[in-house]
Amino acid sequence: MDQISQSPMYVAVVDDEVDLVYLFKDAVSQIDGIEVFAFSDPNLALEHFRLNPQNYRVVVSDYRMPGMNGIQMFEKMKVINSGVIRILISAFEIEDNVFRNCQCVDKFLQKPTPMVNLIDEVERGLKAIQFQEAKIDNI
Secondary structure, eight states: OOTTTOOOEEEEEEOSSHHHHHHHHHHHTTSTTEEEEEESSHHHHHHHHHHOTTTEEEEEEESOOSSSOHHHHHHHHHHHOTTSEEEEEESSOOOHHHHHHHOOOSEEEESSOOHHHHHHHHHHHHHHHHHHHHHHHTO
């Protein structure tokens, strides 16, 4: 639970490779105080995000997935909740101009990435969101 707003803090991991999405979910679930959702379909992840935008703090997504890539999903999520931290993860090199053009990726991790790095980045994102919420509440 978020101590400030008392709403659950959601983190989503999205990857079309089922084994990886559950590996990522298990790793990120080690962080106290969050509820982690795993999606192998970006459309289902986006729908869950649409239904719970106020609870989401961080979304971790693969880049290449059938139907919708991670950047396309992040662009749609940004419209719904611009404050969510978006972490893109991919085995492929992605050109810098892709990030500059969308301005919807907060962090990029190259696969394979050590799980400790993934956990650290999610924790950084959660702390950044909590800091922003605390500033807003103190205004």
